[in-house]
Amino acid sequence: MIRFQANKNLLTSHGKLKLDVAFELGKGELLTLYGPSGAGKTTILRILSGLTDVISGQIIIDGETWLDTKQKINLPPQNRSVGFVFQDFALFPHLSVKGNLRYALPKGDDMKLMDELIQLMELGPLQDVRPAFLSGGQQQRVALARAILRKPRLLLLDEPLSALDDDMRHRLQDFIERIRHRFELTTVLVSHHMPEILRLSDKIIWLDKGKIKREGTPAALFSNSKTPDT
Amino acid sequence: MGYFRKKAIPVHKIASMTDWQPLWLSFRLAFVTTVILLAISLPLAYWLAYSRLRIKAIVEALISLPMVLPPSVLGFYLLIAFSPAHGPGRLLDRYFDIRLVFTFSGLVVASLFYSLPFMVSPLLSGFKSLPPALREASYTLGKSKTTTLVKILLPNIRPSLLTGVVLSFAHTIGEFGVVLMIGGNIPGQTRVASLAIFDEMESMNYSAANKYALVLFLLSFCILLVVYLANHYFSKPQPLS
Numbered sequence: 001m002i003r004f005q006a007n008k009n010l011l012t013s014h015g016k017l018k019l020d021v022a023f024e025l026g027k028g029e030l031l032t033l034y035g036p037s038g039a040g041k042t043t044i045l046r047i048l049s050g051l052t053d054v055i056s057g058q059i060i061i062d063g064e065t066w067l068d069t070k071q072k073i074n075l076p077p078q079n080r081s082v083g084f085v086f087q088d089f090a091l092f093p094h095l096s097v098k099g100n101l102r103y104a105l106p107k108g109d110d111m112k113l114m115d116e117l118i119q120l121m122e123l124g125p126l127q128d129v130r131p132a133f134l135s136g137g138q139q140q141r142v143a144l145a146r147a148i149l150r151k152p153r154l155l156l157l158d159e160p161l162s163a164l165d166d167d168m169r170h171r172l173q174d175f176i177e178r179i180r181h182r183f184e185l186t187t188v189l190v191s192h193h194m195p196e197i198l199r200l201s202d203k204i205i206w207l208d209k210g211k212i213k214r215e216g217t218p219a220a221l222f223s224n225s226k227t228p229d230t
Numbered sequence: 231m232g233y234f235r236k237k238a239i240p241v242h243k244i245a246s247m248t249d250w251q252p253l254w255l256s257f258r259l260a261f262v263t264t265v266i267l268l269a270i271s272l273p274l275a276y277w278l279a280y281s282r283l284r285i286k287a288i289v290e291a292l293i294s295l296p297m298v299l300p301p302s303v304l305g306f307y308l309l310i311a312f313s314p315a316h317g318p319g320r321l322l323d324r325y326f327d328i329r330l331v332f333t334f335s336g337l338v339v340a341s342l343f344y345s346l347p348f349m350v351s352p353l354l355s356g357f358k359s360l361p362p363a364l365r366e367a368s369y370t371l372g373k374s375k376t377t378t379l380v381k382i383l384l385p386n387i388r389p390s391l392l393t394g395v396v397l398s399f400a401h402t403i404g405e406f407g408v409v410l411m412i413g414g415n416i417p418g419q420t421r422v423a424s425l426a427i428f429d430e431m432e433s434m435n436y437s438a439a440n441k442y443a444l445v446l447f448l449l450s451f452c453i454l455l456v457v458y459l460a461n462h463y464f465s466k467p468q469p470l471s
Contacts, residue, residue, distance in 0.1 A: 081372075091367075092382055103371065
């Protein structure tokens, strides 16, 4: 289970705003952060991963404190078990597809999961190719495989399927479902794609200007309201 | 008559003492300086690229000073500092038995100051040109800052590394003012090629001056050609690993 609370001043393209968000998420659940650009969605992922500092806040995951500003605890990203799929993929340009995955593989882990992921993501023929020669969709699949390979306690996905065609998007949605159930991966997803959100989410937070506008299950959130304005 | 006297000296001595020693000394100085500079500049450029401390602006300005100052200014202050009659020089002389004025070691230390910006600037530009997400992705994969530097950042700034190494080497070979003031033009110890050219010119020995000048000219051209060719190669992404 995750308990998250954070306060932070943000400078966005719409000006200054104060991020003030708190939520709880059960183990193995998938939370989607939804809302307009500049609402603070990506910042929440960065705070969870330890890449962005806060004024005050607390992150407790499965009883382990990652962040507690009152107790002056702030684990660096290296000590937080996260898998992060960045919006721009952040693949290492000098390494091949396999090199990127091998780099992510923790020391001592066998290659079985890596080979399985290469197969599942249909990356077999591309193993020795460098990222600059992959399409956007192929790069996203590599980034997803790389994030999952560590079997993290928390999977952070920043619009991970946005560059894919419908067919691949559906297949990867299936894959995310299977893999997070298999490893009981607690997941926070940023997405604007409504069918994807409705299909994958256990819980949705609708953010606006750094604050939670609404939250709940997909059914509760969207059944009695108009579609969010993005 | 002078010609015959020279003939009496064994040929290999003429080659080593008269002709090639200043060039050999220049290359030795450039090599030692470049290796030490690389070791100093990597952590320095990394710190300048990623530190949020405001003091780094002052450090950057100090490092860049040799690019704008006349070499004689740097040479003058280093000469004062290295002198056994003053502070740092006296300490080194008294407690460590090290003398930097008019010695090869002194030339190396002076060259480190003089060529520092030529190593730090390309490395700093290289680090700054990398997307921050590369470093962040490596950290979220559990990799330490050192592992990230060695396995992710350095391979992606190879052109900057090459530029820094080659420019520092070439710039050290081309030093004149600083080495003249610190080294004192002692044959076999501090008389590097650039000083030898000046000496031979003063003695109207144009043939010898031309030899040194031509070697330096060709070498500098070849070095820069290699840098540009290598940077063209690195700038094209390679499809396969």
